[in-house]
Amino acid sequence: MAFLLSSFAPVWPILLLAKTAVAVPPAHPMITPAPDLEARVVQRDLNPGSYIESIISGFGSDVSSYIASGVPQFFQDFPSGEAVESSLGITDSDLAPSPTQVLNIPAYGNWTEQGWNVRVHGNVYKQPNITEDRLNDLANVFLVGTDIDELAIPEQEQARNFTASIFVVQQPDVNVTINFENDVDVRPDASGGVVNAEGGVQSIDLPYETTPEGDFDTFIILQNTTGPNGGHLIAGNTTSSIQALNMYTNGTNTGNATAYLVPPTGFTIISDIDDILRVTKIYDPVEGLLNSFARAFTPWMNMPDIYANWSATIPNFHFHYLTTTPEQVTRNYMEFIYATYPLGSFDTRPLNFSDVSATLSIRKFLLDKIFQTFPERKFVLVADTSNSDVMSDYPQLVRDYPGQVQCIFLRNTTATDATDLFPYDTSGFEGIDQRQYMFFVTPDDLRNVDIVGGNCYNPAVVQNVTFGYQGRGFGNAGSSIRWDGSWSWLSVAMALWLCLL
Template identity: 80%
Template structure:
């Protein structure tokens, strides 16, 4: 696949449009709603959101709608990999072979079994081609819609080049991976949810399978309880409530360093989304989303780091797990931001071997199922935002599929504070779920007075008024104007660009 279909649609949207008469003027920009009053934004009963969405998709043409209708953003489906990178850069096998092998080794979680601690080791093996700055600038400009890299500040140019270079890598298939574990994680003391240093377990393990054709590896390995310095050892999971940390290194590279978190069978685990919940992304606004992802420094969303830090220090042995389905190629930038800003913890991203549309549609749910089934006695806190349709579907379903395991669901209502998020979201999955188990919130401060341990996840000061069905900006108080918007044959202009961003964000798993 190539970026051309996606870019052609965006360029079409950015073209100037002839002046219209007043009758055909662009619809007024929706106002910002100051509080998460979902009742005021419910879709009228005679409005069919399915037909509306399909009509919009049809207007963009089959080249785009086939992805958006399936909930897969066109942009993230078209990142090059493997041979496509070699071909686009014009590099040969000999030139690539001269480059060192690199490893993306993702921070891991481990569960306690009858055989001992079982660590999920996962990541990707790749090579980084040598790309000139001039060529990187050309490649970066493909992503910087409406902006040229020369128009950015020096720091933004560096960010854009680094992000672009991380995308244009060549994955290495059929590679045998060896992981070293070491028990000297001194820097982690009291850094995250009461994590303690493991005092044993140093060893070398060969993964049982080589990497996939896309360079991925993902498997559980069982640790031996080797003796550490001073006679220390790994504390059995059935004898401790503490999370223990081990360093883990990939053999043959200085890039494959990570941490494994040995998580006891009981306790609390938070599974947190990243984009538009931990950092400012605006993925539903194409130009802003791409600039925030490729050029601008990653910026925390409001005072969310303060909220997470408070949870880390007040909830005993709170296991932090970050789950984003952004492509593996850009994961390193995400991890660097997370671990400089939020409590340390394990990490999941979308592996490249989930490359077809049907698999991509279920990747978030597959990763959620894996961690829920790995820790059947732990209770989970789920944090994300309303702009992802897969989250709006999967999170309430997890309450039903894993009775007693979902402690809290916290969803940022992006439409309440961001006028560029126009796409509807569906709350029908929450019908029948106890209100104290979930909360739609607008600012991080709304999370201050929730009682996670006690299971009181709704701050009574945050009014919900939740109705169950399609919600969203432009479909509540502005409902009377919705039909006229639907019937418009021309979709160019600022409103349509924001809508396209929302469509691209449909099921975006970042």
């Protein structure tokens, strides 16, 4: 089956399952690197007899090499820059009157001998003027099996807004200035013990211009300037409190975010979002796309209660949210998180990487960065079994950073959702102390764990973990699953993408 979109094919390889191989996009410049960080390629270990490989081998040369390697293209090859202009039939001169906008991503900062060191990152772009009819056409690209006219009015509006956030034109070579203010609205007992900083008000020009893809990502040292009432930032080696400063970008009212100054010791939770904090069903192609592009974000069961309890009971718990969704579409994620879960810093997939290997290992790249930024902190990792990166990267972090991984909590999506047909590999957990990790089914399974005490396993939650491939057709999960041809080629490819996000 060839899934062809003639208006985009020349500039945007969306997910073409044609009879020719999909071209690998050209290399992009590297983001501003942090010291001593190396991106590592995470090789996908597809068992020769596995369900996934049986599907891929059935496709032969018809399936993209990106999909076959476990990295689907649909959410990696969003159009950018000239590709957006070409697909919309516009030029730089058409965009000139449009205001410059900034996606400023909530930041974390660490304490150094020079003072507080804040990682500032985001993207500078312009929003083209796109008609509603054209947005409907573009939205239908993502709504596979559904037309936007078939959606409820609120879902149509969200689909158009989401699509508009994809079709933006990134602005290269821009000088970015960040203004820091101590005016954060901290919610009592809902922010992991975050306090409003009493100093640090200042304006800083970032040391680098934006990349060709409009990205900026760099650490900057804050001066301990006096606040409105004569207060100052508290030195990181004299406090256990997380201090918060708001960040505003010069020249726009869209580039607002918060920076969290995190002391050297304590606990940091790194939480995935899809199918952990919100209902996404990334393993179900049609539902996953509708939940991502059209439906309002909905919390997964009572997970907000669990996070609120952790926020109120674990002293100065630093919340960090990590999603490998590309940064163009993460504003919805951030708005949802801050309306539903404790305040915290954020990581997402930037647009510019130097090579395919960095793209393949984006989650590990971001995890290594925060682990190396806080070498004395202990980390709590929360995700689900539908993501192959998580299943390999999280147990590897236990070995790479001895003593830093306090807990690993993984939701077993195959246990509660019959539409999750894909196996997961638990072999990385062999040899790790059971008290350090737990596979859970509902949020309530997490109620009786002792994060601070290091007992992360609730004995009431039966594990029965064998080390190897699990899930439908594997391990103890039931009878084998065979692909009977009832799924379209597109559906299978989309499932491969969604289950590996």
